[in-house]
Amino acid sequence: MKTTLANARIVLEDEVILGAVTIEDGIIAAVDQGAGAPAGAEDMGGDWLCPGLIELHTDNLERHMQPRPGVKWPVAAAALAHDSELASVGVTTVFDALRVGSIVSEEKARYDKYARPLASEILALRAAGAFRISHFLHLRAEICSETLLEELAEFGPEDRIGIVSLMDHTPGQRQFRDTSKMAEYLTGKYGLSGEYLDAYFARLKALSDRVRERHEAGAVAEARRLGARLASHDDTTREDVAASEAHGCRLGEFPTTREAAEESHARGIAVIMGAPNYLRGGSHSGNVAAAELAEAGLLDILSSDYAPSSLLMGAVRMGRETGDLARGIATVTAAPAKAAGLEDRGRIAPGLRADLVRFAMAGDLPAVRAVWSRGARV
16 A cells, blocks of 8 residues: 655754655655655645654553553553553553562561563564554563563564663662652652661662672673663663673663763763653652753653653653654654664664554644554554
8 A cells, every 4th residue: 555644844863854754565665855745645734744753661561461560451442552652642652661570578568479461461462463663672670670581481482572671670779779759759659667677678688788789790791682672761870871881781771870871872881861851840759850851961861760651741852852853753752763663663764664643733732633553444
């Protein structure tokens, strides 16, 4: 099938042009400059047309699996709802972040294993063609846990794991250097407080001291076995970044300090920051603001993290604030595609997948009007 989307402000990798995009059999066949809509074309009415958004790290699926505390939703239904939500805000490729590594010995603050059965459901739905958009797997390897290596062993190259990220949520380190922020999080999620919380922190620190070296080395080895790209998470110091580079990380997720972001750039590690952080003007954990890194030229990729709608909002705001919409949009399209090794998408160019988003502006906010995934309107 052949479709032409005309009279659109087309966001290319380094400029915006007025013109038309022709789609044939799910692939971009041509990009032409010029006003007006020829006969048979779909008139975009001057709306923006950008590549489909690429999300490298979101745990949004977990919210659909547990819509309220203590409520478990059927996994397949949760995955389909998550897929539909992402499509509605312009995401056409997602790396679903699944935690591997659990705490099963606690009563009040335990978090059980779930990654393998959930991954199997996602892969089955993908094979059946049930999803609207493209799904890949991202394993979040929790270093401070009890079951990391046994959970990683449940996966194989056939699962096509795209990313493995090294996460360490030991109290007093990285994201939770300020333990009061971790206490606030655990109190809100599990109702922990007082002496129990102090004892829990002590148990986590002791666990981390016991397993950190083995778990970190094991996760790096498993990423190689799975053929996945390796990412660091919450690097804080220059030494953290040097260690990440030594492991083979080429993607630095959510560095917590400007120092770590600067060192990442110096070592050729792409920096990913949260779009919610950028939009809110700061980190909910009290770490470095994404806007500060963007202004310093140290932010390469935006992630919606826990709020899917923030991805396009953040990219457009960055484009408006810098006067370069193409640059802002690239942080959620071309840059994540390159970081993930996806050469067939992320730009509007002949020969690439026809993953496209049409949006208009509602005041300062982008309003998604249509989304195409491999040429099919979803």
